[in-house]
Amino acid sequence: MVHLYKELQPKDHFDIILPHSLSSHERQLLTLFYQPLTGPEPISLYLTLWAEGEDAHRETLNHYYLMNVLDMPIGKVFQARISLEAIGLLRTYRKEEGENRFFIYELVRPLDAETFFQDPLLSMFLFSKIGEQAYRKLRKRFIKRMNMDSFKEVSRTFMDVYKPIHTNVPQEFIEPNLETKNRNYPFYYEQFDFALLQAGLSEQLIPTSVFTIEVKEWIAKIAFLYQFSPLDMQKVVILAIDDEMRISLDRLKKAASDYYKLTISKEVPKLEKTFEMKPQEIQNQPLTKEQELIDYLETTPPVQVLRDINNGKEPVPSSVEIAEDLILKHGMPVGVVNVLLEYVMLTTDMKLPRKYVERIADHWMRKNVRTAKEAMELARTERDQYNKWKQENEEKKSSALNYRKQPYRNIREEKIPEWFYKRNEPRKEEEQSTKQKINFEEERKKILQKLGVVDG
Numbered sequence: 001m002v003h004l005y006k007e008l009q010p011k012d013h014f015d016i017i018l019p020h021s022l023s024s025h026e027r028q029l030l031t032l033f034y035q036p037l038t039g040p041e042p043i044s045l046y047l048t049l050w051a052e053g054e055d056a057h058r059e060t061l062n063h064y065y066l067m068n069v070l071d072m073p074i075g076k077v078f079q080a081r082i083s084l085e086a087i088g089l090l091r092t093y094r095k096e097e098g099e100n101r102f103f104i105y106e107l108v109r110p111l112d113a114e115t116f117f118q119d120p121l122l123s124m125f126l127f128s129k130i131g132e133q134a135y136r137k138l139r140k141r142f143i144k145r146m147n148m149d150s151f152k153e154v155s156r157t158f159m160d161v162y163k164p165i166h167t168n169v170p171q172e173f174i175e176p177n178l179e180t181k182n183r184n185y186p187f188y189y190e191q192f193d194f195a196l197l198q199a200g201l202s203e204q205l206i207p208t209s210v211f212t213i214e215v216k217e218w219i220a221k222i223a224f225l226y227q228f229s230p231l232d233m234q235k236v237v238i239l240a241i242d243d244e245m246r247i248s249l250d251r252l253k254k255a256a257s258d259y260y261k262l263t264i265s266k267e268v269p270k271l272e273k274t275f276e277m278k279p280q281e282i283q284n285q286p287l288t289k290e291q292e293l294i295d296y297l298e299t300t301p302p303v304q305v306l307r308d309i310n311n312g313k314e315p316v317p318s319s320v321e322i323a324e325d326l327i328l329k330h331g332m333p334v335g336v337v338n339v340l341l342e343y344v345m346l347t348t349d350m351k352l353p354r355k356y357v358e359r360i361a362d363h364w365m366r367k368n369v370r371t372a373k374e375a376m377e378l379a380r381t382e383r384d385q386y387n388k389w390k391q392e393n394e395e396k397k398s399s400a401l402n403y404r405k406q407p408y409r410n411i412r413e414e415k416i417p418e419w420f421y422k423r424n425e426p427r428k429e430e431e432q433s434t435k436q437k438i439n440f441e442e443e444r445k446k447i448l449q450k451l452g453v454v455d456g
Contacts, residue, residue, distance in 0.1 A: 008078045010064035011328045014103035016053035022109065029110040032138060034087060036129040037122070042083040044070055046090070049105055064327055067334075073299040074334055081105075088185025099331065113142035120253050121187070121221045128268045192220035196230040197237070206237060207245055215247050222256045226269055235259060290376075297342070297372040298335035302327070305338045309345055319352050326361055335372030336364060343379050348390065359389055 027047075035043045048069055052058060066077050084090035091106040110116075117123050117139060127135045194216060198208065211219075223233050239255035240247050260269070287295070297305070302323035306315035323341060326332045332340075344357050363382070369375050379386070 008063060008074060008081075009101070009331060010067060010074050010334060011062055011331050012101045012103060013060045013062045014105055015060060016049050016058075017104060017106040018050065018053040019107060019109050022050060022107075026110050029113065029116070030089075033113070033116055033122075033126060034089065034110060037125050038080075038083045038087055041070070041072065041076060042080040042087075042089075045077065045080040046084055046107065049090075049107055053107065062328060064324065067301050068303070071301070073301060075299055086186065113138075117143065118249055119221070120218055120249070120256070121225050122185075123253075124225055124268070128270045187217070187221060187224075192216075192223055193230045194219075197233055200231065200234045201237065206241060210241065210245065210247055215252075218249055218252055222252060226256055226260045226264070228256070228259075232259070232263075294335075294372050294376070297338040300334075300338065302334065302337050302341060305341060309342065309350075318354075322352055322354055322357055326357075330361060330365060332361060332365065333370055336369050336375045339372050339375035339379065340364065343386075347386070356390055360386060 030043055030046065045066070048066065052061065063074060063077060066072070067074060070077065070080075072080070081090065081092065085092055089108050089110060091108060093104040093106070095102045095104075111119070111122070116126075126138075130138075194211070197219070198206075198211065219233055219237070222228065222236070223230075226232075228236065236252070236255045236259050237247065239259065240252040242248070242251060300308075303315065303320055306319055306323065307313065319341075323337055326337045326340070327334065340357065340360060341352070344352055344360065348356070364375060364378065367378060369378055
């Protein structure tokens with residue numbers, strides 16, 4: 001995962017192809033059959049892609065959106081994706097145009113219960129994860145078998161009902177061979193040495209006709225699961241063949257299980273993810289504080305880093321916007337962006353001046369900084385230069401503020417009208433009007449007295 005940026009970045013866009021109308025029954029299969037194998041994170045990714053794929057009016061999404069929705073760093077999103085690919089639930093296609101990458105995620109239906117339980121790898125993988133009791137309970141719930149011993153199948157075949165007619169079908173309407181797409185999950189049985197397997201088996205004992213494509217795939221899967229060599233599988237095949245010179249999956253699985261218990265261990269074999277395994281010497285050594293910090297910065301979304309620096313308080317939208325621009329517009333790795341945010345906030349009294357952040361970001365991009373460790377080392381060596389830039393940024397900001405304040409004050413003084421200062425002085429017209437009103441009232445009373453009329 002050191003070179004994860006070569007595989008996937010938050011700014012990379014993707015689109016989704018869905019199989020038609022995934023059902024609630026398939027959701028149950030995902031939860032009960034596949035989640036024990038992959039863990040919850042890949043299934044969460046599958047369900048998120050499923051939900052987004054059903055939006056007919058969706059816009060092209062990027063992986064930064066998935067990081068926020070799933071609350072996972074980009075490394076976890078990548079691991080979830082390849083887990084889905086390995087288990088047969090996802091096919092991924094990539095197109096590169098310069099530094100830009102575009103992905104198409106094609107969701108694949110989960111196997112039906114019967115096919116799942118017949119598969120030697122998946123069924124044994126599930127058995128080792130959930131145990132015998134839960135395994136039997138699942139089989140009883142999803143596999144409904146009727147007693148058909150007294151019945152005989154009388155279904156007509158296609159050739160019984162239809163007959164061919166000669167038509168000239170254009171070549172472009174003939175579907176290509178879909179054999180590779182119809183595989184249950186990406187497993188290539190050609191990697192098993194069938195020539196060596198068949199070399200030790202005589203035609204009289206095991207006819208070549210027994211080894212159909214389906215049987216070969218079962219043999220290869222069982223050999224992979226139990227780590228059997230072709231010579232071991234010779235013994236398993238001999239134990240599995242029946243009196244009619246046929247090999248059924250059930251007999252093959254039972255023969256392999258018996259041979260494994262007799263020769264290797266009575267414990268059920270387990271599968272583990274190769275990309276999660278770490279060197280033993282690294283696991284045994286405790287991480288230093290700096291290594292813990294680097295691991296945190298590499299695997300944590302920038303929004304969470306801002307939240308942690310703010311003692312759990314939600315960051316302001318402008319700070320989140322700066323982080324997203326660095327990731328999406330400028331393509332900086334998440335770990336590098338986290339180091340940059342942390343460095344700037346700790347050296348500017350918890351502020352994030354955009355111009356200052358972008359100046360350092362431009363410097364780091366020209367230096368091709370790709371990891372949190374490289375960013376921390378460069379920040380240490382270039383600290384004096386960054387302090388100089390910070391001082392220049394503050395001086396520019398201060399001078400601009402003073403420039404804005406001075407003209408504003410002068411303009412206000414020039415624009416203040418004369419009436420503003422006299423707004424509390426009594427107006428002469430009002431006084432005159434009041435006097436006139438008083439004089440008129442006195443005259444009216446005098447007239448009423450002369451006429452001998454009482455007022456009112």
